[in-house]
Amino acid sequence: MSDTDTTTNADGAEVRTDGTGIVPPDDETPTWSERKARSQGLARLTYEYFERSRREDQDLRQQSSYVERDVLAFPTWPHEMIRNLALVSFFVGMIVFLSAALPPHIGPPADSSSTPAVILPDWYLYWSFGLLKLGPLNPDISLLGGQKLMADRTYGVLANVVIVGFVAIVPFLNKGAARRPVEQPFWAAVGMSGVVFAFTIAVLSVKNLVPMDSHVIFDLTFFLPLVAAFVTYAVLRSMREGYMFNLNRRYYRLRPPK
């Protein structure tokens, strides 16, 4: 037994260490204490060790009659199909039950020769309806002699494009890595102003029913989101300062400054 890197078998043949000639442990195999006494060759030793276990594993697999497969999912039939059938019949049953229990109200056909006094879209479309009422923001172009570049109604439709476009862009500007608003007060403020704007623009759309001056409503529509943004930012910043204060206090309690 030598301390060199190459070991020899009992019959004098050199042991290959590329994994092809690994032999089961025998008398030639260094003991743990011998191995521990070595000060070099640890990398090779590790390599031999793992190569041997891999080889043993491979031998076991080859001896076995078990056909190894990767299991990625349950089979479609019957597992998935039975489950899906159960889900589908539940929801179809719910639809049939609800439509039988709550027959729809079918009103008279629309009368184009009269308009009801209160006429509004469904509530979840108020924000878009409000965007159609942004006519006062449509600029008069002095080059065109005070004419507007586009009709107020075209302007209102384009406002929808702008808003939906902004909502679509925000995820690209901020990936939302923060778990809680205090981590990113600015983006939390942007979000809060958006939420408030969704509400105020909805109120603007029903301005004829709100007991307030319509010009005040129009101004508040854009002012309140800004207020909400500032308040959110201020609150979150001060909350963060508070957290830092607590952290600092604990820190300095542990190690009082000199």
Next chain:
Amino acid sequence: MPLDEDKYPAETGRRRFVKGVVGSAALASVGTGGAAAVNTTTSQSGGGGGPTQYVAIENTAGPAPRGMPIVPVEVTSDGEIRGVFPEAETEEVGGVERVVAETDMGGITYSSQWFQYCGIEQYEGAQPEADADNLLRAASGENYAWQEDLEAGEPLTVDMFEDYESWGNGIGKGGLGKPAAARWRSETEGAKTIPVQVLRTPELPKMINGEQGFRDYSTIPQNIRSFLGAATEENFMAWLNKCTHFCCVPGYKKLEGSADFGGENGVYCQCHQSVYDPFSPTRVQFIARPRPTE
């Protein structure tokens, strides 16, 4: 070695031929279909229509693009109020016969094309040849309180408007005239209702003479004043009550909320808060939609 040496299937003469036939057939069908589509979308789909000048009650606020067209009225010998509709004539333009209904009204050409917007061009009553007596009849549905005891379809008569110089309903300034919601040329079975607003107002003579009244009427141009003189009678005026914005049916002094939008003395549309001023007739132009042709 050519780049496509291992391409499957191999390029053969027969294959190239089939590809050519299929490709040219596809191209030809796309071309023909496109030409047919362009043809159907750009060809004129009906009679009449096109740029039309008309006299409107002015749109003073809101998103509406222009005012609502004035309907000339006359009072019959029985005291019934009738909306004038021009006689239909068939004239030949460029070898094509077409029906036109237009007449001279105080120097301004009054045409049935004035009413061809918002789908009204498809209504029976908007067709020049329609069989109608042109009487303005009380509209059905919720209208002015004074109209409640009127039967829907009952012709409006002058004596219903006796109190027009003092009438008021608490909306805006009283004494500006008495309105009525009417329908016009809509009595045929299955015809759609054309809504018309009738207003008998003491302001009319001042508007025609260009005097100072509720507003300063001296700014109204002479040709519009002479049109008003020809298109009104016994202080009755009328306009097609269809908002030019999205085709709602607004009302003159009909809703309390109109005061918030400056429409308490005018016509206020509750849908998008457009306001029209019947005391400010203007001449505007729009592109009339074509009537359907059989």
